[in-house]
Amino acid sequence: MKITDIKTFFVGVQGKNLLVVKVETDRGIHGIGQGGTTTREQAMTGAIEHMRHFLVGQDPRRIEDINQELYRGQYYEGGTIITAVTSAIDIALWDILGKHLNTPVWQLLGGATRQQVTCYIDGPAGAGDSYADQAEDLVGKGWRTIRFAPETGDPDFRQDRDSIFEPWESIDWTADQIREARKRVGPKIRLAIDYHHRLNVAEAAAFCQRIRDVDLMFLEEPIRSESPDAYAALRAMTPMPFAIGEEFSGIYPFAPFIERGLANYVRLDVCNVGGFTASRKVAAMAEAHYLDIVPHTPQGSICLAASVHLCAAVHNFAILEYNWQMPHLPEDLFPKQLQLQGDGFPLPQGAGLGIEFDEEAARRYPPLPWEAPHFRRRDGAFTNY
Numbered sequence: 190m191k192i193t194d195i196k197t198f199f200v201g202v203q204g205k206n207l208l209v210v211k212v213e214t215d216r217g218i219h220g221i222g223q224g225g226t227t228t229r230e231q232a233m234t235g236a237i238e239h240m241r242h243f244l245v246g247q248d249p250r251r252i253e254d255i256n257q258e259l260y261r262g263q264y265y266e267g268g269t270i271i272t273a274v275t276s277a278i279d280i281a282l283w284d285i286l287g288k289h290l291n292t293p294v295w296q297l298l299g300g301a302t303r304q305q306v307t308c309y310i311d312g313p314a315g316a317g318d319s320y321a322d323q324a325e326d327l328v329g330k331g332w333r334t335i336r337f338a339p340e341t342g343d344p345d346f347r348q349d350r351d352s353i354f355e356p357w358e359s360i361d362w363t364a365d366q367i368r369e370a371r372k373r374v375g376p377k378i379r380l381a382i383d384y385h386h387r388l389n390v391a392e393a394a395a396f397c398q399r400i401r402d403v404d405l406m407f408l409e410e411p412i413r414s415e416s417p418d419a420y421a422a423l424r425a426m427t428p429m430p431f432a433i434g435e436e437f438s439g440i441y442p443f444a445p446f447i448e449r450g451l452a453n454y455v456r457l458d459v460c461n462v463g464g465f466t467a468s469r470k471v472a473a474m475a476e477a478h479y480l481d482i483v484p485h486t487p488q489g490s491i492c493l494a495a496s497v498h499l500c501a502a503v504h505n506f507a508i509l510e511y512n513w514q515m516p517h518l519p520e521d522l523f524p525k526q527l528q529l530q531g532d533g534f535p536l537p538q539g540a541g542l543g544i545e546f547d548e549e550a551a552r553r554y555p556p557l558p559w560e561a562p563h564f565r566r567r568d569g570a571f572t573n574y
Contacts, residue, residue, distance in 0.1 A: 190289065191215045192249050195241045195278070197234045198548060201557035202522065203515045207488055208233050209546060210277040212285060214249055220284030221546045223491035224273035225460030228561050236274045244278070250289070252282045256466040260439065272438035272463055279464025280495050280542070287541030294495075294542055298465065298502035306500040307533040308511035309334035309381065312370075320370035324378070332532050334379040334406065334508055337370070339363040339387070354564040354572055356392045364399040371403045381432070383409035387564075387573045390423050397427035407432040407454050407483075413573065417445040424451055432456050435485035439463055440470050447478050454507055458485040459495045472503045481507035489515040490523045494542045497527055497534045509533075521550040 191214060198209040208230040210222045224233045240259060247255060259275040260267055287294045295301055310332050315323030324335050339359045367382060374380075382405060388396065393411035409432040412419060420433070430453035433446050438461055446452040455475045459468045472482050482505060486496045489512070500506045511529065518526070525545040527534055537543035562574045 190218070190248055190250060190285075192245050192247050195237060195244060196548065197237050198546075198551040199230050199234060199556045200522065200551050200554040201559070202489065202518050202554050204557065204559065205488070205515070206230050206556050206559055207491075207518075208273075208277065209491065209551070210237060210274075210281055211546065211548060212249060212278060212281040214285060216289070218285050218288050220249070220281035220286075220288070220541065221491060221544070222277035222280030222282075222284065222464070223460050223488060223495075224277040225458050225488055225492060226269050226273040227488065228559065229270060229273075230556070232270045233274050233277070236270055237277070240274065240278070249282045249285045252279065252286065252466055255279075255282060256463060260463060267439045267441075269438045269461075272467075273461050276460045276462065276464040276467075279466050280459065280491065283465045284541040291540045293537050293539065294465065294498040295501040295536065298469065298498065301501050301536055302504045303501060303506070305530075305533040305535055306497045306506070306509050307334075308509045308529070309336050309379070310511050310513055310532075311335070312337040314513035320366040321373040324370040324374045324380070328374050328378055333377075334381070334532075335370075335374075336381040336383055336409070336510075337363075337367060338383050338385065352562050352564050353567055354387060355566060356388055356572075359387070360392060360396045360399065364396065367400055367403050367405075376404065379406040380404075381406045381409060383432075384411045385574065386410045386413045386436075388412055390419055390426075393423055394426040397429040401427075401429075405429065409433075409456065410435065414442075414446070417449060417451055420446065420451040421449060430454065432483055434458075434471075435461075437462060440467050440474070443471050443474060447474050447480060450478070452480065454483040455480055456483055456485050458492075459499055460488060460492045461485075465495065465499060468499050469503070472499075472505060476505040479505075481505045483507050484509055486510045487512050487515070489518045490526045490544055491542070491546075494527050494537065494544045497537060498542065501536055519550070519554070522547055522554060 312323040315326035407430040432454035433452040435456040
């Protein structure tokens with residue numbers, strides 16, 4: 190079997206742009222994948238076009254070898270764009286292999302370790318303006334784990350390019366909100382917060398101190414993660430469980446956070462870390478340190494399907510993110526998608542990923558003029574989204 194072509198589709202759906210990759214072969218079998226570095230899809234498209242020249246003609250079943258070549262096939266290894274592209278192609282190659290052997294990807298990864306992949310949901314999926322109202326609504330709908338995201342506390346706050354984000358105001362507002370939510374839903378519902386690395390060490394420590402009685406399952410990405418030492422300083426100030434890693438590119442950034450006990454849950458993103466090939470290695474690294482994975486799945490059907498297959502096969506899996514804003518993309522674009530049942534996904538039964546992509550339909554979804562919000566402080570200084 191040989192790769193005959195690699196196509197990219199830059200589509201705008203549900204307010205976001207997605208980069209879909211289709212790898213074709215001389216056997217009439219194709220695979221689909223997705224790169225996860227949103228708002229930089231044009232850069233990924235250019236990288237894939239470059240890689241296409243040395244991938245065409247290769248055997249798509251040599252997945253590990255191709256993954257290594259994509260990641261290390263230049264003098265400057267890795268990087269966000271290269272790793273996202275590697276992820277997209279890698280996922281497509283596993284999809285091809287599954288179709289070739291007429292078996293789901295989770296079977297190729299070692300077989301099922303569970304019958305359902307349980308998910309958590311974000312608070313705004315529930316009715317109401319407060320954390321407490323949203324949590325109560327979602328619990329009534331059968332959800333047992335709910336994650337919230339902070340706001341600034343400013344009534345004029347909007348998550349767009351003009352947003353103002355003041356950390357201390359956000360800390361006060363978020364602490365009050367999550368404490369009230371805990372009172373409303375009781376001790377048996379798991380709650381989490383994703384701070385989207387918007388705080389510094391002192392701010393994050395203060396926030397952890399203010400909510401020490403709330404009993405969070407985890408606090409996600411409270412600070413930026415370029416420095417393990419910064420997380421070590423924060424760890425020394427609080428026993429709060431941390432979920433870290435959704436923005437990591439490749440397997441190597443995970444090592445110090447896992448080995449030094451800085452992460453309690455590993456937030457790998459199969460569409461950014463290097464596909465299934467790299468995700469398995471990160472999961473194994475985490476398992477050796479008694480840590481579970483909580484994969485990041487913000488990009489719709491392909492990212493979700495790949496994550497479900499990974500979680501089905503990996504023993505040290507805790508819970509999967511369910512992006513309620515992009516649960517299913519348009520049916521003409523993805524005629525076959527995985528379906529949520531209750532608060533999780535049953536084992537996919539189709540060959541490969543078990544989903545389908547219609548490249549003709551992609552023409553009806555041109556890219557959107559979308560950029561992630563660029564937050565600023567009131568004094569004009571740039572801050573993290």
